[in-house]
Every structure is written in C-alpha cells, then in structure tokens.
Amino acid sequence: MTNSVKSIFSQLSNFGQRIRELRENKGILLRQIAAALEIDPAIMSKFERGERKPNREQVKRIARFLKADENELLTLWLADKVQFIISEEMSLAEEALEIVKRNIKDETQTHTD
Amino acid sequence: MTNSVKSIFSQLSNFGQRIRELRENKGILLRQIAAALEIDPAIMSKFERGERKPNREQVKRIARFLKADENELLTLWLADKVQFIISEEMSLAEEALEIVKRNIKDETQTHTD
C-alpha cells in the first residue's frame, strides 16, 4: 500500500471495525487474540484499524477465537480488499494535492530569502 | 499471483483480450507496442494473455499508442484486478460486492452536499 493512499483510506475497514466490536463486546484484550494467532499485538492492532490486512488463515483463526461467524468475517475481509483496489483508482485526488503541495513549497522558498 | 490461482484464472483477461483485438485489427506487431512502451516483447505478450498485469502508466501508454479509448482500457484493467481478487473467493463474491456498492453509495451521498 502506498503511503499516499494509506493516508486517505486506511480508516475504513469493514473487517477491522467488526472484529474490534466483537472483541470489545466480549471483554477480550487485543493481545489475547494476538497470542492466540501467535502474532505480535502490534499487528493485531493494525488489523483492527485497517492499516494492514490479515490473510485468509488469520481471518479464520480470528473467527474461531472470537466464536464469530467465519463467513461473515471472510466476507467483510474480501469487501475490504476489493474496496481498496477501487479506492486506489480514485486517488487522482492525492496526485493533485501533491502538485499543490509542491507548488506551495516552492512559493514559500522563493519568498523567504 | 500464486501459481495455483494463475493456472485457473490466467486465461481470463478483459483487458488483454481487448488490446490484442485492437492491435491485430490495426495490423500492429506485438513487438512494436513493446518497443513503444520500452519493455520486452515477452512482457507485452504476457499482458495480452493476462499472465501479468500492467501498471496504470503502461495502460495509458498502450491506449495512446493504439489510439484507443484510455478510459475504456483503464476500466477493463481495473475490472481484471477486481475480478482476480473475487475469483479467489468465489462463494463470498456477491456479498462482498454488495458491501462495496453500499459504501460507494454512502461515500457519494456524503460528498454531494
């Protein structure tokens, strides 16, 4: 994932939001799921916030550990993947902002000498 | 692309089939497009057969060289990318598309104020 795209879209994660909700409702700690999946809590945190994407096996393990509907979670996870691909194509906005940013910077440098 | 998935899905390529059709109708050689894009003909061949995927810039250059509709080709290219992800998870496909569709709709409504 490029940084520019991440900055706009990382906050939306159908999957991540759902598992966080499930986890918190059950009063389970993030690091407890992490332990169950044998990964660092940092990664689990990133899954929940949509900053990184788990693989199919991890989704299944999460479902099992949370006693949640595996199919529901896999579906949300797939939706995220598709949505990300689509979102990347809407990223002309980012390019535009980059140009503006560059221009502003040049302007600033020109005037502060 | 994993090998197992490639073996199943590499034959379907909306984008590849279309540019081969366009190219052949104009009597252009594969290696001529390759030269224009400054890549090896082998890669161009793989693009046309859907074995590898070009990046956005390459799609644009192909469109320009073939004097084809850039938007059409970018769309087919995007369709291939989405279709590939979905193909990996066939059974969950429909539900996932529904979620994306709903989110896109919400996004649109949010932004048209």
Add this chain to the structure above:
DNA sequence: AATTGACTTGACAGAATTTGTCAAATATAA
C-alpha cells in the same frame, strides 16, 4: 526439410512490497 518471422515460455536477478518484531510513544485508569 530448412528458414524466417511472430510470438511464447520459463528461469533468473534485482527491485519493490509485505511481513512480523521490537522498543518507544501514547492513552487511560487507578
């Protein structure tokens, strides 16, 4: 049959991205 031209195939190396670990930072509550 041998040659030619167009494309295809697969192995390969280097580049780029992704993965998980770790330590430090932050946040929240007691």
Add this chain to the structure above:
DNA sequence: TTATATTTGACAAATTCTGTCAAGTCAATT
C-alpha cells in the same frame, strides 16, 4: 505516579513483482 492497553514507526527477513534473456513453439515460405 504507576500500571495496563494499545499504537506507532523503524527495521530486517521473506515474499512477490519486474523486466531480461535465451530457448522454444507455431505457421507460412522457400
């Protein structure tokens, strides 16, 4: 403050992606 939970970012290792190359197939000509 102290303790506990989560987040952040830098990092190395693993994996995937890229394009090059040489050898291969296939069809049409000679």
